[in-house]
Amino acid sequence: MLSRYDLHSHSTLSDGTLTPRELVQRAAGAGVRVLALTDHDTTDGVAEALAAARTTGIELIPGVEISVTWQGAVIHVLGLGVDHRCAELQQGLAGLREVRARRAEEMGQRLEKSGIPGAFSGAQALSSGHLVSRTHFARFLVGAGYVSNMRKVFQNYLTRGKPGYVASEWATLEQALSWIAAAGGQAVIAHPARYPFTNAKLRRLLQEFVELGGSGLEVVSGSHNRDDCLRMARFAAEFDLSASAGSDYHGPENPWVELGRLTPIPENVPPIWQHWPSREDLLSA
Ligand code: AMP
Ligand code: MN
Ligand code: MN
Ligand code: MN
Secondary structure, eight states, X not given: OBOSEEOOBOOTTTTOSSOHHHHHHHHHHTTOSEEEEOOXXXXXXXXXXXXXXXXXXXXXXXXXXXXXXXXXXXXXXXXXXXXXXXXXXXXXXXXXXXXXXXXXXXXXXXXXXXXXXXXXXXXXXXXXXXXXXXXXXXXXXXXXXXXXXXXXXXXXXXXXXXXXXXXXXXXXXXXXXXXXXXXXXEEXXXXXXXXXXXXXXXXXXXXXXXXXXXXXXXXXXXXXXXXXXXXXXXXXXXXXXXXXXXXXXXXXXXXXOOTTBOOOOOTTSOBGGXXXXXHHHHHHO
């Protein structure tokens, strides 16, 4: 089903394969009206995306997907509607990119020790000079023939306990929410059904998130099935969070995920955009 809102997507500035301009054009072609660019730990694609949006009639929401370590687990927090010129946000994101740069070198060294040379430079080349994500390592390992597909490469090389995995300390939940607030954005927990949490642990996360000023839960996600979506809608209602919807699009290489191809938000939770000014309101203001 087509959603006019797609509030989670990636460009070449992190681990997507389309440039911000190509991403905006594809979203427009797919019928999306409001797109959030939410690259991992950077807003460096926002200016290009905003410029492209002006010429395609799309509304571009500047965003970011922040890497967070919470109770020993890595979770992702989206900042939607952030002012990408905010110094506090930029300082925080710059710190995370330093963590990424050190991690990438160490991942390369570990892979080298397990008989895979050249992974660091290979991943770096695939990142076209921007930040390096595990996705770039995964693409390198698949491209070089070490593994047959992206699912297996994460499973066998890039997750906890596997040869290319390096544990990192990302932002705290409190830091992520304070940077997003400083930049005037709304915080949303990304793809909540993907974390290996019990209901009790997820409730602890949501409680803390609400206390720190969080706004939304990504109820509809390209990585959620229908059951995940209904379950997360119940959690959103329980914690008075609004519901966000995003494909988590990374590029046309993955045919299972398309911009704007999302199920509707269940009716028991308000969408996060319910109080956003619509394009028509903006034009008539
Ligand atoms: P990083 O933030 O560098 O640790 O990389 C995390 C990224 O890897 C996520 O944003 C996804 O794009 C990608 N990823 C994680 N797990 C998988 C998986 N099982 N299959 C494909 N991509 C994955
Ligand atoms: Mn990613
Ligand atoms: Mn994510
Ligand atoms: Mn994402």
